[in-house]
Amino acid sequence: VRIVDRIISILVNVKDSIDYQHENHLMSDGKLESIDIVNIITELEENFEIEIGYEYITKENFESVEAILKMVEKIKNGGA
Amino acid sequence: MAFFVNCGVSIAGMVTAVPKNKITTDSFECVFGKDTISKFKENTGILEMYHAFKDQTASDLGYAASNYLISKLNISREDIGVCIFVSQAPDYRKPATACVLQHRLGLSMKCAAFDVNMGCSGFIYGHQIMQSFMQTCDEEYGLLIVAESATKQVDCTDKSVAMMFGDAGAAILYKKNSQEDSVVLLKTDGSRFRSLIVPAGGFRDLNPPETTFRDAEGVVRSKFNNYMDGLGVFAFSITDVPIAIREYLGKVGKVISDYDYVFIHQANNMIMKQIARRIKVEFGKVPVSLDRYGNTGGVSIPLTICDFFGDKSAGTLNILTSGFGIGLSVGVTSFKLDTNTVFPIFETEEIYHEGKF
Numbered sequence: 119v120r121i122v123d124r125i126i127s128i129l130v131n132v133k134d135s136i137d138y139q140h141e142n143h144l145m146s147d148g149k150l151e152s153i154d155i156v157n158i159i160t161e162l163e164e165n166f167e168i169e170i171g172y173e174y175i176t177k178e179n180f181e182s183v184e185a186i187l188k189m190v191e192k193i194k195n196g197g198a
Numbered sequence: 199m200a201f202f203v204n205c206g207v208s209i210a211g212m213v214t215a216v217p218k219n220k221i222t223t224d225s226f227e228c229v230f231g232k233d234t235i236s237k238f239k240e241n242t243g244i245l246e247m248y249h250a251f252k253d254q255t256a257s258d259l260g261y262a263a264s265n266y267l268i269s270k271l272n273i274s275r276e277d278i279g280v281c282i283f284v285s286q287a288p289d290y291r292k293p294a295t296a297c298v299l300q301h302r303l304g305l306s307m308k309c310a311a312f313d314v315n316m317g318c319s320g321f322i323y324g325h326q327i328m329q330s331f332m333q334t335c336d337e338e339y340g341l342l343i344v345a346e347s348a349t350k351q352v353d354c355t356d357k358s359v360a361m362m363f364g365d366a367g368a369a370i371l372y373k374k375n376s377q378e379d380s381v382v383l384l385k386t387d388g389s390r391f392r393s394l395i396v397p398a399g400g401f402r403d404l405n406p407p408e409t410t411f412r413d414a415e416g417v418v419r420s421k422f423n424n425y426m427d428g429l430g431v432f433a434f435s436i437t438d439v440p441i442a443i444r445e446y447l448g449k450v451g452k453v454i455s456d457y458d459y460v461f462i463h464q465a466n467n468m469i470m471k472q473i474a475r476r477i478k479v480e481f482g483k484v485p486v487s488l489d490r491y492g493n494t495g496g497v498s499i500p501l502t503i504c505d506f507f508g509d510k511s512a513g514t515l516n517i518l519t520s521g522f523g524i525g526l527s528v529g530v531t532s533f534k535l536d537t538n539t540v541f542p543i544f545e546t547e548e549i550y551h552e553g554k555f
Contacts, residue, residue: 145429152358152428153241156436156468160475169476175433 121166125186128161138183145177155180162186168193199442201449202382204329210339210373211271211539214497214504215263216248216366218545223247223361230357238361243467247364247492250347254549256287257295259367260345261302262546267369268303268341270541275304279337280372281311284324284496286524287347288313289553298553299343308337317394318463319384319521320344320496321368322529326382328372340372346495351396353410353423362466363424364492366543368500382531383446387438393430394524397421431523435469439522440476446518446530454479457532458515459506463522464488464498473520491543496521501543503535508542 129138136149144150150158158180159170170193179189223245227235239245250259260283268275281303283296290298296311305311310331316323324342332340345367354360398406398421410420419425439462447453454460460479462470464487474484487502494501499519514536522528 152432153466153468155429156432156472157241159436160468160472163475170437172433172437175429175437177429 121190122183122187124165125162125183125190128158128165129183131161132157142182144182145180150180162190166190166194199383199385199445202326202330202384203379204326204333204382205379206374207329207332207372207380208375208378209533209535209539210371211267211541212368212370212500212504213263213267213270213541214366214368214501214543215259215266215546215548216364216491216543217250217254217259218547219249219251221247221249226361229355229360234357238357241466241468242362243486243489244361244492246490247361248366248545249349250365251547251549253551253554254347255289256285256345256347256365256367257283257289257299258548258550259347259365259546260285260343260369261299261367261550262548263367263369264299264303264341264343266544267371267541271371271539273339273371276306277338278305278309278341279335280328280331280340281305281309282314282324282328282340282342284314284316284320284342284344285346286315286317286495287345287350296343302550305341316527317495317525318465318498318523319525319527319529321499322382322519322521322531323384324496325531326384326529329380332372332374338374342370342372344368344370344496344500346497348424348495351422351424353417353419356417356419356423358417358428359424359426362493364494366491366494366497366501368497368504370500378534380531380533381446381450382529383442383449384527384529385442386525386527387434388525390430390434390526393427393434393526395425396423397425431526432469434526435465435522436472436476439473439520439528442528442530443477443520450532454518456516457518458483459517460484461499461502461517461519463520464491464493464502465523466493495523504540504543507537507540510537512537
């Protein structure tokens with residue numbers, strides 16, 4: 119399964135009322151709230167065996183599936 | 199980070215009082231709607247909390263707890279040499295509320311009494327300050343009072359905080375004991391001071407109009423209301439706090455399984471679970487009280503200890519504990535706790551009417 123599909127599946131599990139493929143302002147538009155982010159972080163960490171540090175927990179990194187994907191890949195590559 | 203190594207002081211007893219005014223999360227349904235309430239309960243785990251009465255202050259709750267504890271342990275008030283009130287809800291802008299409590303509790307004039315303005319990490323800070331004082335004090339006992347009434351500064355239409363907080367006051371008695379030592383870790387990141395704040399009422403903005411405005415998140419509030427940057431605080435809680443706990447364990451040369459229970463500040467269920475996961479402790483060893491009391495700030499750790507051990511005797515246990523939040527700040531410590539000296543939470547209608555001008 120592609121990473122992007124796993125991310126979408128995680129997001130749907132946390133909140134299933136959003137069309138994630140077409141949303142680019144999940145945080146700015148209030149579609150996802152900070153408490154949702156805690157759930158998403160937990161799922162991302164368990165699924166991808168990563169630890170998401172403080173510097174990554176920003177609104178920008180959770181605005182879209184693409185932003186989350188970029189963040190996950192960056193952490194998996196050791197932050198480079 | 200700052201580590202403090204203390205010797206010769208231990209906890210001799212503790213109890214927590216809450217206002218006799220239970221509020222349910224469901225009662226906010228008319229404000230936020232059924233779906234919001236349902237999601238809030240699922241995410242935070244908060245089902246009930248206690249709100250102080252209109253004229254009831256944090257110190258009233260702390261007073262009730264202290265009075266109960268002193269009577270229950272049957273110690274002489276003359277032997278209490280230090281009284282520290284840790285709170286962000288003082289009775290007056292000045293004098294220190296601890297001075298009023300020294301008078302109300304009938305403590306000796308030999309007693310040092312002062313306030314400490316700390317929030318969710320307040321119990322750990324108070325624990326450290328009390329031990330420091332007691333090590334150089336010639337009296338036998340010290341009384342730490344941690345109390346909050348955060349619900350008084352919450353805008354009831356702000357769903358990020360309206361259902362989050364509860365009010366409570368805890369009294370913790372310390373006694374000189376040559377055999378006990380305790381290490382405390384305290385850390386601060388003041389660069390994030392805006393993340394949790396009541397901007398008005400201090401001398402930076404003493405008396406602004408109480409008019410309300412709509413903030414960037416669409417919440418109507420005044421400068422006198424509690425503001426929380428949810429994402430910033432969550433990020434701090436689930437990253438900095440586990441790091442601090444790991445640093446603490448490294449310093450004292452222990453592993454998490456050396457402790458019988460881990461008491462974490464009752465911020466919300468998701469945060470607590472995430473911290474537990476990151477420090478690799480099973481959630482069953484992390485007692486929870488916020489489902490019935492909400493987030494009571496600095497009181498939440500002693501409150502949870504009283505909730506968990508108050509009605510049972512479990513002998514003497516090794517406790518690891520961490521408080522974190524406003525500042526932003528975090529504290530970690532551990533101690534041996536004789537659970538026979540922990541009393542159940544009780545409700546109170548105590549109000550110091552003579553204190554009103």
